[in-house]
Amino acid sequence: MPQHTFRLNGEQVTVEVEDDVRLLWVLRDLLGVTGPKYGCGINVCKACTSHLNGKAVNPCAIPVGAVRPDDEVTTIEGLPDTVGRDLHPMQEAWLEQDVAQCGYCQPGQIMTAVALVRRVAAEGRAITDADLDGIRNICRCGTYPRIREAIRAGAARM
Amino acid sequence: MAAPTLVAAAELGLVGRPAQASTATSGIPSAEITEILDLNDLMTVAALPTSGLVTVEVHADGTVSFALPRAEVGQGITTSSAMLIAEELGVPLDRVRVGLADARPELVFNQLTGASNTTISTYTPIRVAAAVARSRLLRAGAVELGVDVGRLRLVDGVVTGGGLSIGIGALAERAASLEVLRVGVTLKDDAEFTVIGTPRNRVDALAAVTGRKQFAMDLQVPDAWPTMICRAPTINGKVRAVGNLDAVRAMPGVSDVGVVSTGVAVRARTFGQCIDAVRALEVSWKAGTVEGRSDDDVLEELRRAEAPMGLKPLVPHVDATFTFRFRSNSALETNCAVADVRPDRAEVWSSLKSPIVAKKAIAARLGLSPGAVTVHVTEGGGSFGRKLFFDAALEAAEASKLFGKPVRLMWHRADDSRQGRTHPMARSRVRATHLAGSVLSFRQLHTSVTTDLGHGLGEVITAMAASLPVGDVAFSQTFFQLSQNMPYDFGASTRQLRETGRGFNTGSMRNVYSPDMTCARELVVDQLARRMGKDSYQFRRAFLRDARARAVLDKVAEVGGWGRKLPDGVAQGIAFHGEYHSMNAVLVELDTRPETTQRRIRDGVAGPRVTKAVVAVDVGRVVNPKGLEAQMLGCLMDGIALTLTSSLHLVDGHFLEASWDNYFYTRQWNTPPEVQVVVMPSTGSEPGGAGELGVAASMAAVACAYGRATGTMPTDFPINHDTLSFEPKPAVPPVPASPTDGLTWAQ
Numbered sequence: 001m002p003q004h005t006f007r008l009n010g011e012q013v014t015v016e017v018e019d020d021v022r023l024l025w026v027l028r029d030l031l032g033v034t035g036p037k038y039g040c041g042i043n044v045c046k047a048c049t050s051h052l053n054g055k056a057v058n059p060c061a062i063p064v065g066a067v068r069p070d071d072e073v074t075t076i077e078g079l080p081d082t083v084g085r086d087l088h089p090m091q092e093a094w095l096e097q098d099v100a101q102c103g104y105c106q107p108g109q110i111m112t113a114v115a116l117v118r119r120v121a122a123e124g125r126a127i128t129d130a131d132l133d134g135i136r137n138i139c140r141c142g143t144y145p146r147i148r149e150a151i152r153a154g155a156a157r158m
Numbered sequence: 159m160a161a162p163t164l165v166a167a168a169e170l171g172l173v174g175r176p177a178q179a180s181t182a183t184s185g186i187p188s189a190e191i192t193e194i195l196d197l198n199d200l201m202t203v204a205a206l207p208t209s210g211l212v213t214v215e216v217h218a219d220g221t222v223s224f225a226l227p228r229a230e231v232g233q234g235i236t237t238s239s240a241m242l243i244a245e246e247l248g249v250p251l252d253r254v255r256v257g258l259a260d261a262r263p264e265l266v267f268n269q270l271t272g273a274s275n276t277t278i279s280t281y282t283p284i285r286v287a288a289a290v291a292r293s294r295l296l297r298a299g300a301v302e303l304g305v306d307v308g309r310l311r312l313v314d315g316v317v318t319g320g321g322l323s324i325g326i327g328a329l330a331e332r333a334a335s336l337e338v339l340r341v342g343v344t345l346k347d348d349a350e351f352t353v354i355g356t357p358r359n360r361v362d363a364l365a366a367v368t369g370r371k372q373f374a375m376d377l378q379v380p381d382a383w384p385t386m387i388c389r390a391p392t393i394n395g396k397v398r399a400v401g402n403l404d405a406v407r408a409m410p411g412v413s414d415v416g417v418v419s420t421g422v423a424v425r426a427r428t429f430g431q432c433i434d435a436v437r438a439l440e441v442s443w444k445a446g447t448v449e450g451r452s453d454d455d456v457l458e459e460l461r462r463a464e465a466p467m468g469l470k471p472l473v474p475h476v477d478a479t480f481t482f483r484f485r486s487n488s489a490l491e492t493n494c495a496v497a498d499v500r501p502d503r504a505e506v507w508s509s510l511k512s513p514i515v516a517k518k519a520i521a522a523r524l525g526l527s528p529g530a531v532t533v534h535v536t537e538g539g540g541s542f543g544r545k546l547f548f549d550a551a552l553e554a555a556e557a558s559k560l561f562g563k564p565v566r567l568m569w570h571r572a573d574d575s576r577q578g579r580t581h582p583m584a585r586s587r588v589r590a591t592h593l594a595g596s597v598l599s600f601r602q603l604h605t606s607v608t609t610d611l612g613h614g615l616g617e618v619i620t621a622m623a624a625s626l627p628v629g630d631v632a633f634s635q636t637f638f639q640l641s642q643n644m645p646y647d648f649g650a651s652t653r654q655l656r657e658t659g660r661g662f663n664t665g666s667m668r669n670v671y672s673p674d675m676t677c678a679r680e681l682v683v684d685q686l687a688r689r690m691g692k693d694s695y696q697f698r699r700a701f702l703r704d705a706r707a708r709a710v711l712d713k714v715a716e717v718g719g720w721g722r723k724l725p726d727g728v729a730q731g732i733a734f735h736g737e738y739h740s741m742n743a744v745l746v747e748l749d750t751r752p753e754t755t756q757r758r759i760r761d762g763v764a765g766p767r768v769t770k771a772v773v774a775v776d777v778g779r780v781v782n783p784k785g786l787e788a789q790m791l792g793c794l795m796d797g798i799a800l801t802l803t804s805s806l807h808l809v810d811g812h813f814l815e816a817s818w819d820n821y822f823y824t825r826q827w828n829t830p831p832e833v834q835v836v837v838m839p840s841t842g843s844e845p846g847g848a849g850e851l852g853v854a855a856s857m858a859a860v861a862c863a864y865g866r867a868t869g870t871m872p873t874d875f876p877i878n879h880d881t882l883s884f885e886p887k888p889a890v891p892p893v894p895a896s897p898t899d900g901l902t903w904a905q
Binding site for chain 2: 017018020021022023024025026028029030032034035036037038039040041042043044045047052055056057058059060061062063066075076077080087091094095098099100101102103104105106107110115119129132133134135136137138139140141142143144145146147148
């Protein structure tokens with residue numbers, strides 16, 4: 001069986017699995033990294049959003065064979081380490097706004113938010129309502145208003 | 159955590175609820191059953207005999223734990239329960255650990271999470287259990303410190319008095335060894351509260367934002383490999399034959415394939431390989447339970463089942479008919495369960511709101527005695543009514559038995575949407591008569607596809623039947639009559655539920671009958687106001703019977719600036735709903751202008767947008783205002799979706815929706831940019847329900863705003879149902895292929 005090596009939350013990992021198994025299942029079912037959640041499996045709900053080399057991606061739509069050895073995969077579990085702290089500023093903002101209800105979608109929401117803020121900062125501008133309207137992550141508990149507040153608060157500290 | 163050393167239980171007498179205050183209004187009084195007894199009273203009384211079996215445990219490390227016999231699915235009850243304990247016991251909130259109890263059959267009717275009843279039914283029992291523990295710790299402290307108990311206080315987890323102090327951890331063991339006594343306790347007076355009524359963040363928030371919160375599919379149960387079911391292309395179709403079992407069994411990662419009662423189960427090393435195997439299966443299917451039927455057929459059946467409205471009245475009247483389409487109560491966490499079935503016993507993990515019924519049903523399915531089945535209740539990733547049932551737990555048990563191995567069974571999103579439970583399609587007809595400034599009568603005939611209540615609430619109703627004022631009628635009639643009420647003085651107010659049609663997988667969805675019933679009623683209220691030349695807000699205000707109701711209505715009108723000038727195509731809507739001993743009003747502003755409705759959204763629906771929403775809520779006694787506000791926000795998002803965007807389309811025996819880009823629950827682009835929730839100061843000493851409370855008035859306010867913005871009262875919900883806004887995915891294979899282009903979307 002093929003072996004796949006990549007960097008996961010700062011560590012080199014190697015798994016033996018068929019090339020076409022999507023990264024989400026490699027993370028969850030083989031490596032036991034369960035922060036990224038399943039909500040649809042077709043890159044719609046965004047509950048599994050994680051970062052690949054700092055950009056938001058959905059591992060449910062990435063065959064593990066497409067991940068290169070030097071690619072850095074960051075899940076919610078590894079987010080604080082990217083800033084060398086116990087919690088990322090966006091996670092802190094999430095706590096202050098008490099965003100989560102059931103919490104199932106929130107790891108994906110936070111990973112989306114961090115990538116969005118980075119992208120907008122790279123464009124040299126502030127977050128707009130249109131940016132927030134463009135977020136596709138589903139929250140079936142309907143925490144959307146608090147998500148919007150938390151992203152603005154988290155962005156101010158990133 | 160240290161072993162529990164002190165276990166304190168509540169034992170209660172009957173707790174009465176004071177009669178609701180009612181003041182005279184200009185209207186004609188209508189008698190309401192729900193003012194005498196409502197569904198929540200019924201559930202609370204049913205839970206009462208076993209309330210003494212609810213225990214708070216104090217540990218040697220100074221922490222306090224409590225196994226809540228309810229399901230936490232996002233509504234915040236672990237947090238509010240921890241607050242009750244912190245308050246009465248005198249410990250810091252962060253030292254209280256609230257977990258979820260396994261199924262406990264001895265609790266009988268006291269382990270059912272539904273009807274927004276948790277805080278109502280557990281408010282006093284949890285406080286009493288904590289107060290008993292406090293009393294025992296104080297007595298132990300008196301012995302330990304040699305100080306008279308009357309001089310001791312327990313604050314912040316420390317017993318203090320006579321210049322001495324000792325932590326509760328050090329006292330736990332001694333407190334437990336005191337002889338078991340029936341102790342009378344006095345609960346704190348409301349005026350002394352320092353925790354109850356203060357805004358607190360969720361106790362599980364840190365776990366949620368770090369990815370450490372564990373849901374059923376995150377549990378690491380040894381050898382519980384991913385398992386998925388290949389389902390029929392039509393609702394509830396069953397397997398006739400499978401053409402390629404051996405070939406699929408030989409696919410990469412697959413360990414087992416076999417026919418179960420709902421399809422073909424596949425167990426594999428990863429869920430991705432389950433999906434591939436499900437897609438590869440060649441299955442011929444028997445007809446489903448609604449074979450060949452479509453939306454219009456169901457609508458026609460509802461029409462035929464309707465009770466007659468009677469002769470046209472001789473006085474002025476409003477007649478209106480409303481249609482409410484099938485809607486999905488699918489949560490983001492799909493139906494799922496872990497099961498480990500052995501020849502002589504079984505263990506199941508799942509988020510279950512009726513775990514006792516689930517345990518009995520699983521035992522029956524497996525041919526085991528209920529005592530041989532252990533059912534663990536896990537944290538749930540949303541419910542909205544879905545987790546009252548245990549469809550996945552039954553399947554997991556069946557598959558684990560068939561394969562002789564543990565399984566981690568999860569539904570694919572497409573299945574959860576197409577074959578999962580739905581809120582039934584319904585029609586509501588209203589006739590209101592009015593004359594000389596009074597509303598003389600209000601009659602509402604609600605006709606619905608049958609709602610499945612076979613999850614334990616039915617058992618509660620059966621057991622309590624003798625004491626019901628509605629006589630011996632079907633569960634659904636009892637539920638309907640005990641949950642619906644007419645808050646306005648509209649003279650002779652009557653309502654009736656008729657149910658028809660079976661074969662659908664239905665269930666109650668957040669707020670059950672109320673969103674549809676209230677939406678129809680509030681739209682007719684707007685019509686009455688218009689006919690009588692009154693302002694929508696002032697008209698409601700004049701006819702609302704209850705002072706608390708008028709207060710929440712006034713609050714949203716004031717905060718939301720009722721009547722302010724808005725551009726053409728933008729309008730306000732205002733609506734009221736009271737239930738669960740709580741009151742709720744919602745005011746929204748809705749933008750129906752083309753530049754808003756025609757926004758381009760990839761694979762989504764823009765439509766009219768609620769640009770501003772104000773929600774006022776009075777739950778009697780507020781436990782956690784921050785959690786209450788969160789529930790109102792969620793209810794508002796549900797209400798927006800119910801009026802504007804979310805429905806299932808039934809075509810030829812199956813639902814078309816297979817994705818969140820097909821079933822249009824509220825998304826960020828539909829979310830009001832401006833939202834305000836006003837939690838009214840506590841108006842009583844007993845908490846009302848809140849988890850579902852805000853859906854009905856939210857749905858109704860958006861509908862009323864749509865009517866005012868467009869000049870036409872909407873009658874078919876959601877308003878975009880007639881436009882199919884997506885391309886349906888195939889039904890064979892039942893689940894879509896996993897995409898491979900994820901990297902191209904990186905951003």
